[in-house]
Amino acid sequence: MADFIELKQAIDMEGLRVVLISTTPSPWGEAVKGFFYVKKISYVPVRHPMGQDQTLLxxxxxQESAPVAFYNDERPRSTWPEQLYLAERLSPDPPLIPQSMEERVRMFGWCNELAGENGLGWSRREIIFSRTLASAKADDQRSAPMRAMARKYHYSAESAQAASQRIVEILRGLSELIAEQKQRGSNFLIGDRLSALDIMWAAFAALIKPLPEALCPMAPGMRAxxxxxxxxxxxxxxxxLMEHRDFIYRQYLELPLILER
Ligand SMILES: N[C@@H](CCC(=O)N[C@@H](CS)C(=O)NCC(=O)O)C(=O)O
Structure with a gap:
């Protein structure tokens, strides 16, 4: 992957440019990096203006979140299903969306449990908001960016309470799924080949236990x-299920993760 550039430099470029949070393994961004990596689609990484002026984005x-995929002068794509379909179109091989309708329905359902609103990523973020904001004083300037993000994602004490149960449900479901798949002789979460779900799980598992520092360099506070x-x-x-994350990274994804310090 090339060096990160600024958004204003990327606007008039041709080809694929992807806005990413450059300093943390944000699971939505890592999943999209994974889609492009396994398909050998090259792109210019663009630094998300985290904690800075987000007017241009x-x-x-x-909207203001990352990742966003810009391809030529097409409309920007800022949600994971649009980004996955773009990757499939730019390079159909290897396919990350199953051919069989039944498998496709299950795959998108599970991906949504990980990356959709109120899914695992969203819910873990609620818990992070709740932990950080509970220990910070209301007028503490250091917690201001976290407070702003909490507002953006509709954080409330009640929603944070429901989050843990939601995550438990999703992880139990995925744990059952991988156990069943292994029993029938498959190394993948859906069918008999790699799909977007395997990549998404690998990326979102960072919010349970990030990969070790040598593979995934993170600031200590962020890792905590x-x-x-x-x-x-x-x-x-x-x-x-955790071993499945390690297997997918080892076999298919870029290691160490490309992050800026
Ligand atoms: N746009 C994604 C969601 C991505 C997302 O939630 N990104 C967060 C990761 S914490 C983000 O960029 N937050 C920074 C911000 O909103 O300023 C989708 O709906 O598929």
């Missing part, structure tokens, strides 16, 4: 925030 995309400390959540992620 908002003007271009009508990403690492789950809820025993019910740890118990719901089976060793087999």
């Amino acid at each position: 908002r003007q271009l995309t009508a 925030g990403f690492t789950n400390d809820d025993p019910a959540i740890d118990a719901a992620a089976s060793p087999l």
